[in-house]
Each structure stands twice: as structure tokens, then as C-alpha cells.
Amino acid sequence: xxxxxxxxxxxxxxxxxxxxxxxxxxxxxxxxxxxxxxxxxxxxxxxxxxxxxxxxxxxxxxxxxxxxxxxxxxxxxxxxxxxxxxxxxxxxxxxxxxxxxxxxxxxxxxxxxxxxxxxxxxxxxxxxxxxxxxxxxxxxxxxxxxxxxxxxxxxxxxxxxxxxxxxxxxxxxxxxxxxxxxxxxxxxxxxxxxxxxxxxxxxxxxxxxxxxxxxxxxxxxxxxxxxxxxxxxxxxxxxxxxxxxxxxxxxxxxxxxxxxxxxxxxxxx
Amino acid sequence: xxxxxxxxxxxxxxxxxxxxxxxxxxxxxxxxxxxxxxxxxxxxxxxxxxxxxxxxxxxxxxxxxxxxxxxxxxxxxxxxxxxxxxxxxxxxxxxxxxxxxxxxxxxxxxxxxxxxxxxxxxxxxxxxxxxxxxxxxxxxxxxxxxxxxxxxxxxxxxxxxxxxxxxxxxxxxxxxxxxxxxxxxxxxxxxxxxxxxxxxxxxxxxxxxxxxxxxxxxxxxxxxxxxxxxxxxxxxxxxxxxxxxxxxxx
Numbered sequence: 001x002x003x004x005x006x007x008x009x010x011x012x013x014x015x016x017x018x019x020x021x022x023x024x025x026x027x028x029x030x031x032x033x034x035x036x037x038x039x040x041x042x043x044x045x046x047x048x049x050x051x052x053x054x055x056x057x058x059x060x061x062x063x064x065x066x067x068x069x070x071x072x073x074x075x076x077x078x079x080x081x082x083x084x085x086x087x088x089x090x091x092x093x094x095x096x097x098x099x100x101x102x103x104x105x106x107x108x109x110x111x112x113x114x115x116x117x118x119x120x121x122x123x124x125x126x127x128x129x130x131x132x133x134x135x136x137x138x139x140x141x142x143x144x145x146x147x148x149x150x151x152x153x154x155x156x157x158x159x160x161x162x163x164x165x166x167x168x169x170x171x172x173x174x175x176x177x178x179x180x181x182x183x184x185x186x187x188x189x190x191x192x193x194x195x196x197x198x199x200x201x202x203x204x205x206x207x208x209x210x211x212x213x214x215x216x217x218x219x220x221x222x223x224x225x226x227x228x229x230x231x232x233x234x235x236x237x238x239x240x241x242x243x244x245x246x247x248x249x250x251x252x253x254x255x256x257x258x259x260x261x262x263x264x265x266x267x268x269x
Numbered sequence: 270x271x272x273x274x275x276x277x278x279x280x281x282x283x284x285x286x287x288x289x290x291x292x293x294x295x296x297x298x299x300x301x302x303x304x305x306x307x308x309x310x311x312x313x314x315x316x317x318x319x320x321x322x323x324x325x326x327x328x329x330x331x332x333x334x335x336x337x338x339x340x341x342x343x344x345x346x347x348x349x350x351x352x353x354x355x356x357x358x359x360x361x362x363x364x365x366x367x368x369x370x371x372x373x374x375x376x377x378x379x380x381x382x383x384x385x386x387x388x389x390x391x392x393x394x395x396x397x398x399x400x401x402x403x404x405x406x407x408x409x410x411x412x413x414x415x416x417x418x419x420x421x422x423x424x425x426x427x428x429x430x431x432x433x434x435x436x437x438x439x440x441x442x443x444x445x446x447x448x449x450x451x452x453x454x455x456x457x458x459x460x461x462x463x464x465x466x467x468x469x470x471x472x473x474x475x476x477x478x479x480x481x482x483x484x485x486x487x488x489x490x491x492x493x494x495x496x497x498x499x500x501x502x503x504x505x506x507x508x509x510x511x512x513x514x515x516x517x518x519x
Contacts, residue, residue, distance in 0.1 A: 095359035105347035
């Protein structure tokens with residue numbers, strides 16, 4: 001059989017075409033996305049700038065809570081939407097566009113890496129205004145911030161990579177109907193609520209050391225604390241090195257789980 | 270006779286495991302010649318779609334092998350995929366793109382140059398009578414037109430084999446007849462066609478040879494003429510029903 005060898009360069013070219021297709025899709029929905037971003041950011045600023053202080057939230061708690069429950073939680077919520085969209089694309093009962101893409105001359109690992117890369121790009125665009133505009137409008141709450149924007153952007157990308165892998169794996173791990181009906185109550189609400197999203201880890205430790213230890217096992221504790229530490233400074237938050245190590249570990253675990261899920265759901269070549 | 274383009278050697282496929290294991294193919298062997306229209310027939314659950322999906326490399330065979338020009342497809346998977354066009358039973362076009370964009374991206378995925386994509390897309394749009402619909406979103410198309418776009422997409426990278434899985438299911442009779450003509454035109458272009466169908470009139474009109482799958486195994490492989498002579502019947506449908514009755518009696 002005569003054939004040209006398929007090279008790494010060929011894989012990269014097809015990968016870039018997939019990305020080009022997704023960027024075209026992104027361009028088509030950008031206007032609608034910008035409207036959503038504007039609404040989300042406005043509501044978060046109003047809530048944290050006016051309503052929470054009215055309810056008695058101390059001024060110094062606004063910044064860490066904003067990073068946790070406005071910014072980080074929005075990333076994770078986008079991850080949940082990513083999972084739901086993937087769930088509909090996995091050919092459980094009918095042909096889907098993913099099925100077509102699985103017949104392309106491209107390894108599965110490249111195809112699914114592109115899915116995760118697109119999630120990272122889209123979520124970065126959606127979430128970054130929430131923090132940039134939020135810090136601008138809530139200046140007084142962020143006045144004591146001692147982190148660095150460059151470090152924060154780097155950590156944000158790390159958190160997005162982890163979120164992409166985590167929510168990708170989640171979509172492939174569970175049965176379609178179980179996911180649709182139960183994933184929020186039986187899985188994600190535990191992950192989100194028993195983490196440091198709504199409080200800082202040290203505040204939890206001061207109240208309940210047992211729960212603090214338990215929360216350390218939750219990757220969302222680390223993803224939230226590392227974002228706080230990167231922007232607000234190390235004092236009062238888990239050390240960046242610890243959290244980075246934990247995120248790396250959970251990302252590797254996520255890849256293993258995703259691989260298992262892909263074989264279980266798709267039975268691919 | 271020239272060597273077969275595809276050889277399916279003792280292919281089995283089992284879904285699930287333990288108590289829930291279902292054997293969808295039980296050692297299927299057959300050969301497909303270059304340039305022929307090869308019909309895959311069988312009752313529901315006979316294993317047609319499973320075999321198509323193995324040939325389309327969507328799922329691996331549990332055991333056995335598929336040879337393309339004498340070499341295992343799994344040895345050079347991507348070379349085989351480049352030689353293959355797959356048109357599934359249910360449409361899976363890109364819902365975010367127009368008809369023409371679907372074709373252009375299909376060409377790009379198979380590493381065609383931009384100018385080659387444009388030329389090929391225009392050629393297929395003309396050939397498959399899609400000119401009116403080039404800028405339509407795919408969800409705005411009728412079933413027949415979606416099917417034609419699927420065929421055009423599968424042909425974009427000039428494959429030597431195309432798998433058509435139930436290409437005319439649910440279509441109006443006049444649209445079916447039009448598609449039949451277009452399938453014959455593909456054969457004239459030298460493309461090997463594997464046609465999975467429930468419609469026996471379609472298989473009879475289009476196929477050079479047919480393979481009847483029964484209970485996950487090959488019941489027979491023969492040309493339409495051979496079958497008619499052997500069974501002294503004029504219609505493939507009668508032969509098929511006769512054979513199925515025989516099998517049930519056995």
C-alpha cells in the first residue's frame with residue numbers, strides 16, 4: 001500500500017483547522033457573549049459593592065470573597081456548561097459532530113486537547129472582565145492587594161487548564177441520564193460548597209480544623225486559594241506552591257479518569 | 270480478478286461484558302473489490318451498522334482484522350482514514366457552519382490546500398445539486414438535502430472507498446431515485462461503495478454484489494444475477510424473504 005506517512009506536522013495542521021472552526025463559532029457568538037459578560041460583571045459589582053456590605057460583610061472580606069464566589073465560581077460554572085455541551089456531543093444515542101471528528105486522521109488525544117483548549121480560550125474571554133472591571137470598580141476593597149497581575153494571569157491559565165480537564169473528564173465519566181439528573185446535587189454542589197470558594201481556608205481552619213483538613217482534599221479549595229494568593233498576596237491564603245502541586249496532581253488524575261471515560265463511552269479505535 | 274481493496278477477516282464484535290455481553294458480529298469474513306458497489310443487507314440487529322462502524326474506524330473489532338490493499342487498517346490508521354469517506358445513518362453535519370463551510374472544513378481536515386478545497390467544494394455542490402443551498406445553515410435543510418451534503422462532505426477529500434449507511438432512509442421516492450443516480454455516478458468515478466440498506470429495491474438497483482448478514486454472521490455473498498439464477502426468482506426482495514424463511518425453519 002502506497003501512502004504518505006502521517007506526521008506530527010499533519011496533526012498540528014488538523015488541530016489548527018479544528019481551532020479555526022471553533023474561533024469562527026466564537027466570532028459568531030461574540031456579541032451575545034459580550035452582552036452576557038456586561039450583565040454578569042455589573043451584577044457582581046453591584047452585589048459586592050452594595051448589597052453584601054449592606055448585609056454586614058466586612059470591607060476586608062470583599063476581595064477574597066469576590067475572587068472566590070464571583071470570579072472562580074464563574075470559571076467553574078463555565079466548566080459545568082462545557083460538560084453539559086460535551087454530554088450532548090458524545091454519541092450516546094445518535095450521530096453527533098464528535099462522531100464525525102473521530103473519523104478524522106487525527107489522534108483522539110489531539111482532538112480532545114483542542115476541545116479543552118477552546119474551553120480555556122472561551123472561558124478566559126468570559127471571565128477575565130469580571131476580575132479586571134471588578135478590581136477597578138471595587139478599588140477600595142482591593143486597595144491592599146499585594147499580588148502581581150502577571151502571576152495572576154499565569155495562575156488563571158493553570159486553573160483554566162485544570163477546570164478544562166476536570167469538566168471534560170466529568171462528561172465522559174458518568175451515564176448520560178445520571179449526569180443530567182444528578183450531577184449538580186450529588187457531585188458538583190459538594191465540590192463547590194465544601195471548598196474554600198465561599199470562605200478562606202484559614203478561616204475554616206480557625207472554626208473547624210477537621211473540615212479544613214477535609215477541604216484540602218478538594219481541588220476547588222486549591223484553585224480558589226491560589227487565585228487569591230496570586231492577586232491579593234500570600235498572607236492569609238494557602239501557599240501557592242502547595243496549591244500548584246495539588247492542582248497538578250488533580251490534573252494528572254483528571255487525565256487518567258478522562259481516558260477511562262473515553263474508552264467506556266466511545267469504544268474508540 | 271484484481272485483488273480486493275478491502276478484506277474483512279474473521280471479525281467479531283462484542284459489546285458489554287459478562288452477563289450483559291452482546292455479540293454483534295460472530296466472525297465475519299468477506300472481500301470487497303475495487304470499484305464495485307457492495308450492498309450489506311440484513312434484518313434489524315443483523316450487524317450491518319456494527320460492521321460499517323468498524324470499517325469507518327469508529328469502533329475497533331474485538332478480534333479479527335480488516336485489510337486495506339492487503340495491510341491491516343490499524344497499522345496505518347490515518348492513511349486508511351484519508352482513503353475513506355463515511356456517510357453515517359444519521360446526519361452529523363457541523364451545526365454551526367453553512368453547507369459550503371461544512372465542505373470547506375472537511376477538505377481542510379484532510380489537509381487539502383485552500384484552493385483545492387474551494388474547487389472541490391464547488392464541484393461537489395454542482396454535482397449534488399446543492400447550488401441553491403450553499404449559504405444555508407444545515408439545520409434549515411430538508412432531510413434529502415442534508416443527506417446530499419453528508420455525501421458531499423464524505424467525498425471532499427477524494428476517498429477511494431465510501432461507506433453509505435442507509436443513505437436514503439426516510440426520503441421521498443423521487444429524492445431517493447435522484448440519490449441512486451448520484452451513487453451510480455460515484456461508481457463511474459471509480460469509487461468503491463459499501464452500501465448498507467434496508468431497502469431491497471435499492472440494493473438490487475445499485476449493488477454489483479450483496480452480502481446478507483444474519484444473526485451477526487455472513488449468510489451469503491453473491492452478485493444479484495447469481496442470486497436470481499440460483500433461486501429462480503426475479504426480485505431480490507423475494508430472494509431475501511425466502512432466505513430468511515429458510516433460516517427461521519432451520
